[in-house]
Amino acid sequence: MQRVATQGPARPGRRDRATGAPGAAGWLAGILAAAAGLIASELVARLSGTVSPFVAVGNRAVDLSPTPVKEWAIATFDTADKAVLLGGALIVVLALAALAGAVAVRRFTAGMLIGVGLAALALLAVVFEPGGSAAALLPLAALVIVGLGALRLLVTAAAEPASGPDGRRRFLVRAGGVAAATAVGGLLLGVLPEPAATRVRRALRLPAPTRPAAAPPPALPVPELGPHIVPSDSFYRIDTALVVPDVDPADWTLRVTGLVDRPLTLSFADLLARPLVERRVTLACVSNPVGGDLIGNATWLGVPIAEILAEAGVQAGADAVKSTSADGWTCGTPLAALTDGRDALLAVGMNGEPLPAEHGFPVRMVVPGLYGYVSATKWLAELEVTRFADFAAYWTVRGWSEQGPVKTSCRIDVPRESQVPAGRVWLAGVAWAQHTGIDRVEVQIGDGPWQAAELADEDTIDTWRQWRLAWDAVPGEYRVTARATDRTGATQTSEVRGVLPDGATGWPSRTYRVA
Numbered sequence: 067m068q069r070v071a072t073q074g075p076a077r078p079g080r081r082d083r084a085t086g087a088p089g090a091a092g093w094l095a096g097i098l099a100a101a102a103g104l105i106a107s108e109l110v111a112r113l114s115g116t117v118s119p120f121v122a123v124g125n126r127a128v129d130l131s132p133t134p135v136k137e138w139a140i141a142t143f144d145t146a147d148k149a150v151l152l153g154g155a156l157i158v159v160l161a162l163a164a165l166a167g168a169v170a171v172r173r174f175t176a177g178m179l180i181g182v183g184l185a186a187l188a189l190l191a192v193v194f195e196p197g198g199s200a201a202a203l204l205p206l207a208a209l210v211i212v213g214l215g216a217l218r219l220l221v222t223a224a225a226e227p228a229s230g231p232d233g234r235r236r237f238l239v240r241a242g243g244v245a246a247a248t249a250v251g252g253l254l255l256g257v258l259p260e261p262a263a264t265r266v267r268r269a270l271r272l273p274a275p276t277r278p279a280a281a282p283p284p285a286l287p288v289p290e291l292g293p294h295i296v297p298s299d300s301f302y303r304i305d306t307a308l309v310v311p312d313v314d315p316a317d318w319t320l321r322v323t324g325l326v327d328r329p330l331t332l333s334f335a336d337l338l339a340r341p342l343v344e345r346r347v348t349l350a351c352v353s354n355p356v357g358g359d360l361i362g363n364a365t366w367l368g369v370p371i372a373e374i375l376a377e378a379g380v381q382a383g384a385d386a387v388k389s390t391s392a393d394g395w396t397c398g399t400p401l402a403a404l405t406d407g408r409d410a411l412l413a414v415g416m417n418g419e420p421l422p423a424e425h426g427f428p429v430r431m432v433v434p435g436l437y438g439y440v441s442a443t444k445w446l447a448e449l450e451v452t453r454f455a456d457f458a459a460y461w462t463v464r465g466w467s468e469q470g471p472v473k474t475s476c477r478i479d480v481p482r483e484s485q486v487p488a489g490r491v492w493l494a495g496v497a498w499a500q501h502t503g504i505d506r507v508e509v510q511i512g513d514g515p516w517q518a519a520e521l522a523d524e525d526t527i528d529t530w531r532q533w534r535l536a537w538d539a540v541p542g543e544y545r546v547t548a549r550a551t552d553r554t555g556a557t558q559t560s561e562v563r564g565v566l567p568d569g570a571t572g573w574p575s576r577t578y579r580v581a
């Protein structure tokens with residue numbers, strides 16, 4: 067390699083003979099050191115049951131990113147948003163580590179300081195982790211010791227004045243050693259015991275409901291239309307948890323606190339010993355755009371929240387229940403929605419099985435008629451009876467409305483493709499007006515008249531209803547629009563509004579080309 071004269075006399079650190087390529091040893095040293103440090107910290111986090119520094123950094127990125135960025139991420143990546151965020155964070159961390167290595171080969175102290183700066187960011191992230199403990203400093207210590215130690219080991223070899231193949235060999239030996247140790251750590255991580263929730267959930271058999279849900283109505287026979295009850299593994303997932311909280315039912319308690327005569331602490335066994343009811347409820351996310359898929363209908367098994375509140379004895383003046391999850395997320399639900407006789411549940415089961423870990427195992431809330439962010443707390447830990455005037459929940463602080471009743475809406479699902487063969491086709495979809503019920507769905511094809519669609523039998527007023535309309539499609543391009551009307555006679559508004567602050571409005575429409 068040629069060096070330009072203006073670089074001046076080659077200092078020891080400048081020598082590239084160790085690797086044969088200028089800078090490459092430094093980059094490699096940084097990346098290998100970061101990988102070793104990250105794996106070590108993940109291992110310690112797993113063994114100590116604490117949050118890993120990497121996940122903590124990701125969690126803070128989620129908390130700190132402005133609401134429009136979050137909305138964009140949900141809209142763009144849907145439920146892959148977490149994988150995308152963690153992948154992106156990993157690339158950024160490795161790039162910065164590569165930079166630290168490259169700098170350290172030339173100016174040792176400056177390079178190591180970049181490494182220390184990264185560790186300091188991780189420390190901040192860990193300190194601000196809600197519900198974190200002092201034990202969370204252990205994985206961070208592993209990250210610092212292994213990461214910076216490996217960086218020093220590799221950089222000193224890469225920067226050694228030793229000329230020729232000796233220096234090169236020394237660096238490669240050390241790099242190989244660090245890479246091998248990292249690989250072993252990765253393998254170990256793969257064979258460590260699985261989370262308690264996964265293990266316990268597999269063996270758990272929930273009691274049968276004392277009051278089972280009625281049989282679901284027959285699905286409308288439209289080949290491409292999705293099922294009335296959405297299977298748990300394709301049910302939408304929205305939450306702020308990058309790593310699903312691992313809650314062992316044996317350690318779980320629900321605290322009922324605040325404006326109550328008798329504060330309660332219930333165990334999971336206490337809950338299962340009560341009469342369980344089974345109810346079908348359609349859950350919806352306030353971030354669901356018109357026509358979006360952040361909505362799903364499931365069969366839930368659980369204990370009516372009203373019964374628990376009655377036992378605790380709600381005091382006069384309360385108008386809200388603040389619920390908190392095991393990972394510190396908070397939610398504010400109107401007291402009335404929990405006590406007015408609707409099927410608000412502390413759910414332990416979803417679609418005939420214990421709640422999946424991602425959907426809140428072991429216990430979550432399900433409240434018909436309210437968006438999830440004000441009602442559907444997963445990994446539930448505490449119910450505090452209080453007043454809206456006395457607290458602000460996680461999303462309320464971030465610009466979303468304090469109250470979030472679900473807006474009447476509908477969706478066109480079928481045909482799924484925009485190219486449609488001429489002839490008889492079915493237009494079909496779902497419509498919802500939780501806790502009011504759907505009365506009517508109308509469809510307009512092009513600038514034709516509004517036509518009433520056929521509705522599936524009503525399951526409950528808390529569940530969506532499938533609709534369909536036969537269309538004798540002739541070649542051309544058509545905009546198809548739908549609108550739902552609820553049991554009170556109110557038709558969803560045509561006014562187009564975005565999801566902030568309390569849910570999107572407007573009529574869903576799709577353009578079809580008939581050929």
Ligand SMILES: Nc1nc2c(c(=O)[nH]1)N[C@H]1C(S)=C(S)[C@@H](COP(=O)(O)O)O[C@H]1N2
Binds near residue numbers: 351352438445
């Ligand atoms: N602990 C916790 N519970 C939560 C959330 C969360 O971020 N953390 N998100 C809520 C939101 S915004 C919605 S829409 C529903 C989604 O429930 P699901 O993931 O089971 O579909 O969960 C709610 N419960």
Ligand SMILES: [Mo]
Binds near residue numbers: 438
């Ligand atoms: Mo949501």
